[in-house]
Amino acid sequence: MLKVPQHQVAGHEAGVGKLGPLVDESGRFYKPLQGDERGSNEVAFYSSLPVHSGIPEHIRRFFPTFYGTELVEASDGSGLLLHLVLEDLALGRVNPSIMDIKIGSRTWAPEASEKYIEKCLKKDRESSSLPLGFRISGLQIYRSKELGFWKPGKKAAQKLSTEEVKLVLRRFVSSNTLNDLDSKPDCAFASTVYGGSTGILSQLLELKAWFEDQTIFHLYSCSILVIFEKELALEGKSPGAQIKLIDFAHVYEGRGVIDHNFLGGLCSLIKFIYKILTAPSESKIEVSAKADQKNLTASDNAVVADLKNLSDSDNGVETDQKNLTAYDNGVVTDRKNLPDSDNGVAADRKSLTNSHDGVVDDHKHITYSVNGVS
Amino acid sequence: MLKVPQHQVAGHEAGVGKLGPLVDESGRFYKPLQGDERGSNEVAFYSSLPVHSGIPEHIRRFFPTFYGTELVEASDGSGLLLHLVLEDLALGRVNPSIMDIKIGSRTWAPEASEKYIEKCLKKDRESSSLPLGFRISGLQIYRSKELGFWKPGKKAAQKLSTEEVKLVLRRFVSSNTLNDLDSKPDCAFASTVYGGSTGILSQLLELKAWFEDQTIFHLYSCSILVIFEKELALEGKSPGAQIKLIDFAHVYEGRGVIDHNFLGGLCSLIKFIYKILTAPSESKIEVSAKADQKNLTASDNAVVADLKNLSDSDNGVETDQKNLTAYDNGVVTDRKNLPDSDNGVAADRKSLTNSHDGVVDDHKHITYSVNGVS
Numbered sequence: 001m002l003k004v005p006q007h008q009v010a011g012h013e014a015g016v017g018k019l020g021p022l023v024d025e026s027g028r029f030y031k032p033l034q035g036d037e038r039g040s041n042e043v044a045f046y047s048s049l050p051v052h053s054g055i056p057e058h059i060r061r062f063f064p065t066f067y068g069t070e071l072v073e074a075s076d077g078s079g080l081l082l083h084l085v086l087e088d089l090a091l092g093r094v095n096p097s098i099m100d101i102k103i104g105s106r107t108w109a110p111e112a113s114e115k116y117i118e119k120c121l122k123k124d125r126e127s128s129s130l131p132l133g134f135r136i137s138g139l140q141i142y143r144s145k146e147l148g149f150w151k152p153g154k155k156a157a158q159k160l161s162t163e164e165v166k167l168v169l170r171r172f173v174s175s176n177t178l179n180d181l182d183s184k185p186d187c188a189f190a191s192t193v194y195g196g197s198t199g200i201l202s203q204l205l206e207l208k209a210w211f212e213d214q215t216i217f218h219l220y221s222c223s224i225l226v227i228f229e230k231e232l233a234l235e236g237k238s239p240g241a242q243i244k245l246i247d248f249a250h251v252y253e254g255r256g257v258i259d260h261n262f263l264g265g266l267c268s269l270i271k272f273i274y275k276i277l278t279a280p281s282e283s284k285i286e287v288s289a290k291a292d293q294k295n296l297t298a299s300d301n302a303v304v305a306d307l308k309n310l311s312d313s314d315n316g317v318e319t320d321q322k323n324l325t326a327y328d329n330g331v332v333t334d335r336k337n338l339p340d341s342d343n344g345v346a347a348d349r350k351s352l353t354n355s356h357d358g359v360v361d362d363h364k365h366i367t368y369s370v371n372g373v374s
Numbered sequence: 375m376l377k378v379p380q381h382q383v384a385g386h387e388a389g390v391g392k393l394g395p396l397v398d399e400s401g402r403f404y405k406p407l408q409g410d411e412r413g414s415n416e417v418a419f420y421s422s423l424p425v426h427s428g429i430p431e432h433i434r435r436f437f438p439t440f441y442g443t444e445l446v447e448a449s450d451g452s453g454l455l456l457h458l459v460l461e462d463l464a465l466g467r468v469n470p471s472i473m474d475i476k477i478g479s480r481t482w483a484p485e486a487s488e489k490y491i492e493k494c495l496k497k498d499r500e501s502s503s504l505p506l507g508f509r510i511s512g513l514q515i516y517r518s519k520e521l522g523f524w525k526p527g528k529k530a531a532q533k534l535s536t537e538e539v540k541l542v543l544r545r546f547v548s549s550n551t552l553n554d555l556d557s558k559p560d561c562a563f564a565s566t567v568y569g570g571s572t573g574i575l576s577q578l579l580e581l582k583a584w585f586e587d588q589t590i591f592h593l594y595s596c597s598i599l600v601i602f603e604k605e606l607a608l609e610g611k612s613p614g615a616q617i618k619l620i621d622f623a624h625v626y627e628g629r630g631v632i633d634h635n636f637l638g639g640l641c642s643l644i645k646f647i648y649k650i651l652t653a654p655s656e657s658k659i660e661v662s663a664k665a666d667q668k669n670l671t672a673s674d675n676a677v678v679a680d681l682k683n684l685s686d687s688d689n690g691v692e693t694d695q696k697n698l699t700a701y702d703n704g705v706v707t708d709r710k711n712l713p714d715s716d717n718g719v720a721a722d723r724k725s726l727t728n729s730h731d732g733v734v735d736d737h738k739h740i741t742y743s744v745n746g747v748s
Contacts, residue, residue: 130484133634260507264638
């Protein structure tokens with residue numbers, strides 16, 4: 001039987017009389033086909049993926065698996081409706097922390113209709129897309145078994161200021177998010193989630209290298225989904241940090257030009273993540289002053305999910321209570337109890353440095369060339 | 375005495391009753407201060423450059439030297455007017471080929487006025503800025519002593535299609551541009567102008583590396599000027615290929631965010647140049663069919679400068695006539711007469727490969743990391 005996905009953070013949500021995506025128990029995600037050209041565009045995009053020889057294997061893994069389309073009962077009770085059948089990205093994930101980040105300062109293609117451009121431009125200007133080159137379309141951060149998820153309102157998330165985005169990206173990988181927003185994120189999981197040779201930054205850099213080269217697609221209004229499991233990190237296991245590209249209703253042919261709009265936004269996001277890894281305790285961010293997080297604390301926008309929301313979960317697992325206790329008062333009280341891989345941000349710095357070797361070398365080379373001239 | 379610059383390719387030009395920049399004989403370029411905040415913005419930007427510790431030496435050389443402001447007689451005869459005094463980038467250049475490339479798909483800042491945004495957005499959409507991430511604001515390509523420069527109209531240059539931009543970027547470094555547009559550019563100087571460890575691509579990559587990191591400035595409506603001297607290339611000397619950043623009337627503070635708009639456009643330009651170097655005789659460009667170059671052949675836009683325009687030049691030098699003769703009929707007839715460094719595009723490929731070593735290494739490393747996961 002199809003049911004409403006537990007871990008959706010952005011987009012229309014299914015409900016009584018409301019059309020939204022559904023999931024089954026075999027790991028498939030059913031996305032209702034939008035009636036206009038957006039639906040057919042997305043089907044066309046997913047269908048074309050396997051035949052594009054220009055997409056290398058290590059990039060293909062960033063796209064969800066596509067299983068075709070299927071007529072299923074729509075979530076709003078309106079009867080049978082064509083759905084895209086995709087990989088359920090939350091399958092097997094226990095209490096995943098998730099961010100949906102819409103990439104690009106511009107969410108509209110030059111070829112789009114006047115009406116659509118006007119609508120998008122307004123939203124791009126009102127949100128953080130224009131200043132930052134991306135906007136957080138939605139997110140959930142797992143806190144603990146008792147407290148469940150911290151899930152700020154979607155409207156609020158899209159309008160975050162630069163300082164608020166910094167804060168959210170740090171809180172996303174912090175252990176001290178249990179009680180309120182009035183504490184400085186400790187970035188305890190930054191090295192294992194963002195850093196390392198298989199971490200988020202490394203994956204984003206792979207994507208960047210491809211976007212510097214590929215002229216096949218221009219992806220407008222496409223998101224990068226960032227997922228990991230905090231409980232695994234607390235147990236000293238790999239947190240399963242992963243990025244996926246989603247939402248392809250506004251894909252256009254590249255026609256010999258790179259997707260400079262997506263690439264610019266991606267590089268901006270990379271810079272934010274990179275900064276957290278290289279300066280985890282940046283003093284400029286005074287998060288205990290709530291002044292800078294007006295969008296995050298606005299009570300009419302913020303939703304803090306508690307365990308009630310998770311009560312129908314069949315995913316609950318017992319985690320190492322000792323590790324959770326260690327974080328209980330919002331700061332790390334007993335580092336000795338934490339697994340080695342969690343020993344602060346510096347631990348995995350080596351891997352990060354490694355994955356940047358090429359870039360550093362390149363820079364050295366360029367400097368060298370310049371010296372050669374003078 | 376101040377006079378009208380010989381090699382201006384974009385922007386307002388000085389003339390009878392027309393306000394424009396002037397040059398003196400000591401190598402200074404006088405740019406009239408725009409009356410509104412644009413003038414003061416540009417002065418503020420140039421004045422702030424020396425105090426920014428975040429600009430490394432190898433990047434500083436891309437900015438023109440600034441000598442302050444000075445009251446001089448305006449070119450339109452309106453009397454004394456404050457001018458920015460800058461380095462004359464054409465000083466000492468004999469018959470330079472020049473492109474003025476405005477970088478960024480968006481020429482307006484989020485903070486700009488509604489009226490200004492509306493004006494810029496219209497122009498960005500009508501020009502190649504939106505699809506390509508940059509537009510060619512103007513250019514001149516030196517052909518020969520007899521024929522002078524090929525200088526298409528500025529309005530036409532700004533609206534070039536992707537195929538036309540490819541064509542112009544190839545023609546810019548070709549020897550067979552003597553007669554008409556009906557021949558396939560041979561890219562004879564691509565390796566010495568675009569390629570090599572000190573060539574245009576290498577300089578653009580240095581700039582790119584800095585823009586991936588710097589959060590000091592956002593440069594809207596700023597151009598990259600690309601200059602070289604074809605006659606030097608023909609003589610087997612270094613063609614003096616150089617990029618400079620110009621036009622800073624719309625600079626804003628970065629406030630912790632990279633200039634994703636400039637970076638995206640820059641990466642798009644880099645991809646075009648890179649493609650010329652790696653596939654100099656790309657078969658897809660059928661330039662003998664004029665269909666693809668409507669903007670370049672429109673007779674009301676195109677201006678082909680001849681020697682008359684150069685008659686008051688005191689820069690004329692005698693070049694090796696033998697080399698010019700070798701190219702006389704528009705194709706290379708006698709390669710033996712050409713200096714070694716001009717032997718086709720492949721000659722300097724080694725240097726190009728070198729300057730890319732870092733990037734390639736990086737990619738290898740990433741691939742390696744991925745393999746490590748699976």
